[in-house]
Amino acid sequence: MPKLLPLLEHVVKKPIWDCRMCGQCVLHSTGMTCPMTCPKTLRNGPCGGVRPDGNCEVVPEMPCVWVKAHDRSQHMPLIPKKWRDEFNHLRPPVNNALQGESSWINLINGKDQQTPAGWVPGEERHEH
């Protein structure tokens, strides 16, 4: 099972979202746009290099992943309000140890939610 699930997840998510199997899926909070397809693999919104036409600094012929994510997260129908709000949350650094694992399994066992002990979510910092 643990071997089959990553494969199954990849088969499902690769064609639709160009899934990179980071093992800690955040698609729901990014307008169902995979941030790992951003050439800089940013997790917290678009870099300052987005071109005036909304295309990517690195790949000029590609729309910026984050511009797309922002647009979809705010305007796509059927996205719950909670997910829309989550777009602005500070997402933690990628856990590179989870690369290639199934985010479905990691969701169930909570591994995708574990952050380094010194990581403080932005909201909590604010109250500091």
Added chain:
Amino acid sequence: MSTEPSNNDSHSINVFEELCLSRARPVMTAELRSFDGENLAVVEKELTELTPYIDGINITDNPAAHAHASNTAMAIAVKTLGGNPIMQIVCRDKNRLAIQADLVGAGMFGVENFCALTGDDVTAGDEKEARRVFDLDGPQLVSVMTGISQGSYLSGRKLKSEPHMFIGAVENPTAPPLDYRVDRALKKVDAGAKFIQLQICYQPEKLEHFIRGCVLNGVAERAALLPTVVFTKSARPLGFMDTSVPGISVPKAVIDRVANSEDQAEESYQLVKEQVIYALGLPGVAGIHFSDFRHDGSLQRMLQELGLGPKGHDRQPKEDKNAYSH
């Protein structure tokens, strides 16, 4: 959290921090040019010309993805030579281990101001084959900096002291999605940014839109917003920035204005002066960040003309300078 006090004995007043917090007068920062192996006496000379006029000096980190003398080395040098460095850190070149090591190391030399940037992509530079890192992104880096200032590495391991740090970031008011840029600034402020240096903006309406958004969402109050202006000698660098620098667009009318003038150097100077006056007039702007491609005293001339310098506040300690002399 931690037991020992920070290295307060060597702690002098950080004018940049003080002004960003008090807003007693406009904050002025400038960028130190990058170095490629020159003598530190040259650094000292350029620093001495700037320090009476500015409150902090940005030390770049491989700008435009070109390798130069490192941000950490130059920040320490500037600190030791009596300047007040604002050490920029980009996410492109180093992973979280290396970045934290630089932060803590620079802090031990008294470097206090740190500015987090995502960084231009490697494809903007002259080593396009390089591996891009981006192990952290800009907002995450701000958060990691805040953690270190509170005495803890990202792993949770404790430092031996809580270094005194003044943390900031950058934002680009002109890059799409425009309405989202203020949210992104807020994300960085929530993570601990107390100043935000803004990408050069040749479209005043976009700058104003961004600043207004930051006043509304509280960013302008919680962080000192510093729009950037750039000194150029002619229209050519303006055209270059428009076509070749990621995230900057210069309207044709602006380029033409300088290109068609009789004295391009003077016209581009006047353009910058108008930008400075305009930006300082926007409620929510705390000061200006200068980038200088001219190096002909324009910055000094402008601050004098605007009644903003020199300040004579060169209060940084100078004793250790022999450690770096030739």
